[in-house]
């Protein structure tokens with residue numbers, strides 16, 4: 001969060017979109033550390049319900065909106081532009097989510113992908129025992145390679161938490 005706070009402050013980010021809001025813990029933290037308007041999208045009904053209650057209890061309803069739905073089927077254009085978009089949903093869908101929401105990222109804005117090093121397993125796939133986990137890590141590795149070569153974006157990987165990729169949309 002300290003890392004994200006730095007991005008928000010340094011870039012004076014006024015609007016944040018979170019893809020995969022979970023129970024709303026991260027959403028509330030984002031509201032705590034910023035003055036930004038926040039939209040959070042969560043596919044799971046119960047998690048979404050809890051997130052909405054959390055936002056209300058924290059008195060953030062005026063600037064935080066929780067939307068229930070599949071982030072991949074929601075039309076992004078009516079949401080308007082964002083200075084920061086955080087991808088924290090199903091890891092197998094990161095590239096599709098990136099492509100789906102890229103049109104509403106401001107020029108100079110940040111697309112932040114969370115968990116892209118997956119507990120060190122992306123750097124050390126030889127340590128993975130389970131086949132499913134190996135396939136997931138391969139997907140994330142492919143996503144990271146795709147990010148590295150993506151036109152119109154400059155991506156830097158940070159070994160913080162489970163790994164964060166910061167992709168800045170070139171002006």
Ligand SMILES: C[S@@+](CC[C@H](N)C(=O)[O-])C[C@H]1O[C@@H](n2cnc3c(N)ncnc32)[C@H](O)[C@@H]1O
Pocket residue numbers: 018019020021022023024025026027041042043044047069070071072088089090093
């Ligand atoms: C790692 S959790 C999110 C944690 C949350 N961002 C936080 O910081 O507390 C991932 C969430 O993404 C949600 N998710 C998965 N696929 C999704 C999709 N296509 N659209 C919206 N949410 C999705 C899951 O239901 C899950 O709650």
